[in-house]
Amino acid sequence: MNQRKKYAQRIARERIKILFSLAQERALEGDEELARRYVEHMVNLSKKYNVRIPRDMKRMYCKKCHTFLLPGKTAQVRLKKGKVVIKCLRCGAYKRYVYRK
Ligand SMILES: [Zn+2]
Numbered sequence: 001m002n003q004r005k006k007y008a009q010r011i012a013r014e015r016i017k018i019l020f021s022l023a024q025e026r027a028l029e030g031d032e033e034l035a036r037r038y039v040e041h042m043v044n045l046s047k048k049y050n051v052r053i054p055r056d057m058k059r060m061y062c063k064k065c066h067t068f069l070l071p072g073k074t075a076q077v078r079l080k081k082g083k084v085v086i087k088c089l090r091c092g093a094y095k096r097y098v099y100r101k
Pocket of ligand 1: 090
């Protein structure tokens with residue numbers, strides 16, 4: 001990988017982090033649409049520069065419609081046999097992951 005690409009990826013990673021916190025802020029303020037746009041932007045950056053979005057960030061948005069998932073607001077969270085089941089209340093998509101203490 002050349003230096004230039006590495007540099008671009010580093011910038012992309014930084015921007016992803018920033019976009020994530022912006023999305024979180026907007027979602028907490030109740031502006032779901034704007035939060036969704038930040039998440040979309042984040043996902044596009046990760047594809048364009050081929051950088052991975054950290055797993056704990058990935059858990060916080062719907063991969064189908066990019067809604068920022070807030071339990072009780074935009075998401076329904078259930079615990080089922082040691083698994084966390086999250087339902088996106090906007091598009092109805094589910095995501096599951098293993099619950100760890
Ligand atoms: Zn969704």
